[in-house]
Amino acid sequence: xxxxxxxxxxxxFIAISAILIVFILxxxxxLDLGPGPNSLVSMIWETPLEPAWYTIRYLSAFQxxxxxILFRLIFFAEICLLLVGKFNKISFILVGVISxxxxxxxxxxxxxxxxxxxxxxxxxxxxxxxxLIFDLxxxxxxxxxxxxxxxxxx
Numbered sequence: 001x002x003x004x005x006x007x008x009x010x011x012x013f014i015a016i017s018a019i020l021i022v023f024i025l026x027x028x029x030x031l032d033l034g035p036g037p038n039s040l041v042s043m044i045w046e047t048p049l050e051p052a053w054y055t056i057r058y059l060s061a062f063q064x065x066x067x068x069i070l071f072r073l074i075f076f077a078e079i080c081l082l083l084v085g086k087f088n089k090i091s092f093i094l095v096g097v098i099s100x101x102x103x104x105x106x107x108x109x110x111x112x113x114x115x116x117x118x119x120x121x122x123x124x125x126x127x128x129x130x131x132l133i134f135d136l137x138x139x140x141x142x143x144x145x146x147x148x149x150x151x152x153x154x
């Protein structure tokens with residue numbers, strides 16, 4: 001095994017887990033304070049919490065919520081860097097925290113910005129912290145396995 005690389009089985013496990021958590025699991029709850037339904041939002045699907053409204057919409061996050069998913073994509077790139085042996089603990093934790101804070105920082109002021117009809121002008125999405133939990137687990141896993149490539153400046 002080359003210096004700085006993980007075991008192939010661990011690499012495959014982390015890659016599959018990253019794909020599931022970043023793209024498949026919901027990253028937030030979309031709140032619609034107007035007449036529309038609230039929904040669970042993932043990178044590749046969105047489903048209403050009230051099933052009478054509409055069915056599952058696919059790839060709506062890339063169309064309507066890109067500002068909410070941008071740092072999730074950057075976090076996925078950080079995971080890819082971990083898999084190729086270029087792990088930096090500080091940037092890994094920072095991108096993980098920012099990816100969960102961005103939806104919250106956008107949504108809180110959006111609660112108070114209304115148009116003339118009383119609808120919100122900015123999308124309100126409150127995060128579900130699956131990605132942050134995964135981030136912390138990967139950092140702990142990296143510390144436990146003592147990878148040769150960890151930047152231990154924290």
